[in-house]
Amino acid sequence: MKKVFIMIAVMAALFVPTIVFAGGAKDQNKLYIYNWTYYTPDSVIEKFEKEYGVEVIYDEFASNEDMYAKLKAGGAGYDIVFPSGDYVSIMINQNMLEKIDKSKIPNLKNVDPAVLKKASYDANMDYSVPYYWGAAGIAVNTSKVPNFEKNWSIFARTDLRGRMTMLDDMREVMGDALVSLGYSVNTKDPKQIEAAKNLINNQWKPNLTKFDAEAFGKGYANGDFWVVQGYAEVVYEEIADNEQLKKDTVFFIPPQGGPAYIDSMCILKGSKHQDLAYKFIDFIHRPEIYAEFCDEFGFPCTANKAAGAYKKGESYYTAQELVSTELKDDLGGALDLYNDAWFNSIRVGE
Known part of the structure; x- marks a missing residue:
């Protein structure tokens, strides 16, 4: 990917501080997430931390380009990252992602087949699990x-x-x-x-x-x-x-x-906390948790077909408004x- 924007962004990312990842047994109780700004409710993070007795370290990015550049510039150590579909494809091709062990995510049954049909870049969820279609x-x-x-x-x-x-x-x-x-x-x-x-x-x-x-x-x-x-x-x-x-x-x-975009949860190649990463992905797709996520941000429950029964709040737009949009390839x-x-x-x- 010898692209002008990537070269510039990679150079810039070299000057961006990256998480310092400590070693030892204590670090095994930490999950490192790299996600979009305003994209996972604090309440969901806190519930996950409490249930599993762990600490989530949460870093944010503003664009796929920023995320990709930081990872390529050596921003290693994250466990889960949330790229959009076109970047899932790029990262699969560049061997940046771990293959998903679906047996460790029983709540994959709740992922909407209609969204998977749109996710032609990884329709079988071999490397990514849809987080949100919007x-x-x-x-x-x-x-x-x-x-x-x-x-x-x-x-x-x-x-x-x-x-x-x-x-x-x-x-x-x-x-x-x-x-x-x-x-x-x-x-x-x-x-x-x-x-x-x-x-x-x-x-x-x-x-x-x-x-x-x-x-x-x-x-x-x-x-x-x-x-x-x-x-x-x-x-x-x-x-x-x-x-x-x-x-x-x-x-x-x-x-x-x-x-349009489908942002997905992916486990980065070499993740040191894969068991926790699988637990987190499965946790997100519990219907009541996914509904909480959607309620927090005023989203329709686009990627989890079971969450609609638990949703309490209104949405700022409807899933119907997405029908005429087109995923970026x-x-x-x-x-x-x-x-x-x-x-x-x-x-x-x-």
Whole structure:
């Protein structure tokens, strides 16, 4: 994977502190997890720790690229990592993951077959267990933007210039542009990728404050941004104490579709705490635990078919809104076309 973005990210990751992993028997009672920001409730972690008498060490990443770069730069020692499907494929091909022993995860019976059918990169769960099927969408502050259409073209609105952000995520933003033009988020056609690049550069980017995958929720919560592309759980976590803004916020996944993801739980090659890793994966797919996870973040129970009976809260969007979305595939060599468009054009000057 001699990609420009990976080389840059790997170099940056060399300067990022990595967990120091102690040895000895004491360390056997610790489970090291590398997961997305805002993605596993503290209550779930605490219940797991209490039930098994262990300590969970939890590190966070903001993008698949950051996660991958840190691991490739020597950020070893983690037991479980949560990549999206395209990166599961990459990591399988690069021998970065342990093969799953399904006999140690009886709750795999609760994983929704419909989600497995979508997970063509590892439909038999040989190396990964689905955690969540979802998609990024758009949050709009209706007190500032009372009239809008529910599609990606909102980012072309010049009247909202300086009040909008999109994710600093190549596949997400370019996928949105491709869908807006009627193309697949996984196209390998150079002309279609060029057209998506031009749409972003000419119509969307001039209206954006920035591309942001980390602080968009905070910026939305403090009123700097009125329209943000991002993840519902991040936005609603940041506005949890602002009742008026919660009432004014509309979050939607555009009906025209866009990139979707299946994030999965994978055991890293060489994990020193595999028994605990299996226990954790099985714990997550207990229906009542999975429902607790979904309730915490306002998710529909997309990956666990039994959890719906235990869900108590409402969801910020519905599983039906995901129907028109498309999973991001591993693009192989065609990823170079996206890297060139993103890093050598769209992100230049940022």
